Amino acid sequence: MSVVARPETLPLGGAPTFPSRMWWVAARSAEVGSDLLARRIADRPMVLYRTNEGAVVAIDDMCPHRWLPLSKGRREGDQVRCGYHGLLFNHDGSCAEVPSQPEVSTRVAVRTYAVIERAPWVWVWTGDGDDADPTEIPAYPWLTNPDWRMDEAYLPMAANYLRGHENVLDLSHFDYLHPGGLATQEWTRVRPSLSIEDGVLVEVRDLRSAPAAPNAAAMGVEPGSLVDRRNESRVPTPALHIATTTLRSPAGDGHEYHGAVLHAFTPETERTSHYFFAAARDWRVDDSEFDERFWQMALFTFNQDKDALEAVEQVALTHPGPLREFSVRSDKSGLRLRRLVKELIADEARGQAKSED
Ligand code: FES
Ligand SMILES: [Fe+2]
Incomplete structure (x- = not known):
């Protein structure tokens, strides 16, 4: 028996979930060399390669x-x-x-795509070539700051890209999906502030005197001791989620630790995505043994997310009856993002209709 995809199980009802007039991360810079790299981006089959001069080219893979x-x-x-x-x-x-x-x-x-390489990633524009404006690519200075340590990786994910966004906007999953690592009950209880600034979704979690998560030991903070922690999440475009963290241990020497984690979710198809992530920090930057442990923990955590989201997509694809989500308070930001993306797609459709008049 073949499984028929029922489109109403997509995060935006039956509607398409990604705009075309968009810069997406198509590859890690390190992946693109002299070989031909086939990659589907926003349902467009592309082939990427680097010219002898070092420029990245993206053309239709057909x-x-x-x-x-x-x-x-x-x-x-x-x-x-x-x-x-x-x-x-x-x-x-x-x-x-x-x-x-x-x-x-x-x-x-062959159709070509506008390409901008901005370390550590290669971005492609899937709108009309003439419209490509590189200033629409969000800035992420932490990843190239020479005083910070940065690592990045790529995971293919058999789930719609908006599920990835929603996962990193609802941190109440930390205690249950990532026990022992990022877990602290505070993440489940805290109510983030949510605002939209010039179309950018901004979510802030400010935790004062909260017990440090088990992984804070890596910063020399005793797990369970009290820390002040501020997390700011920004979704400047549907292509990227930027999370920055400041952590301070008032009981310790008062030193502030800064970190940034970037999640680039690129639709491959409506049911699959490319998950690029990068983590940068300003502490223990020269400690390679620590770096290895930190990165292994990050990879372990992101693979837990991937496993959960792929399982969700499978349920959406194969469930025999009509499906309805039951939303709770912690879904607020994720639902707001769905609305923003819907509006972007509707604006795009209106623009297209206008230009065809
Ligand atoms: S299909 Fe490419 S040359 Fe014929
Ligand atoms: Fe997670």
């Missing part, structure tokens, strides 16, 4: 002749040769050669 994915072909210098009948394409998408005939039509071309 030969316009008979549609073999170009990622099955090969590089020839900065060009790509299709692996079926050998059409050769320049990195600007134009056709350079058709082996079976002397002439090349200018109408044969």
Whole structure:
């Protein structure tokens, strides 16, 4: 028996969940080299590679002749040769050669995507090429601050990208999905303040004299001792969640620890996503043994999130009856984000309708 996807189980009812006029993280910079990297971004099959000069190129992963994915072909210098009948394409998408005939039509071309590389990631624009505005890519200075330590990784995730956003907006899951690591009852009880500033969702959790989570031992803070902790989450676009933390132990020397965790959720399809994350901190930056432990814990935690979200997506896909979510107070930010994304998609549709008039 085949399983039929029922679209009403998507986070936005039956509606599409991602806008097109958007910069998305398509890859870690480190993933893009001379090989052809096939990756579906917002339901567009792309192939990414780095030219001999070091620039990243993103083009449609589909030969316009008979549609073999170009990622099955090969590089020839900065060009790509299709692996079926050998059409050769320049990195600007134009056709350079058709082996079976002397002439090349200018109408044969591969779509190219605007690309901006901003360490540690490669961003692509899935709207019309002419509209691409690099200033719409949110800034994240923590990841390149030479005085901070930064690590980053990638997880493919078989779940809609908004489920990823909602997971990091509802920290009441810490005690139950991540016991022993991030857990502290305070995360479950605290009511974050929520605001929308110029279309950016901002959520702040301010914990005064709260017991430190078990993982605070890594900062030299006794687990269970009292700390002041401020967490600020910002979702500047549906492509990125930025969480910054300040932690201070009033009973200790009063030193402040700063950290930033960035979650880039990129839709692959409506049911799958690319999860890029990066963590940076300004403490124990030269301690590689600590770094290893810190990063292993982060990977362990994010894999717990991935497992849960994939299981949720499977329920949404396979449940036999109609499904309804039961929302509680801690869903407030996640539900607000759904509305913001819905509005963005509606604005986009209105803009398109206007330009077709
Ligand atoms: S499909 Fe690419 S050359 Fe024919
Ligand atoms: Fe989590």
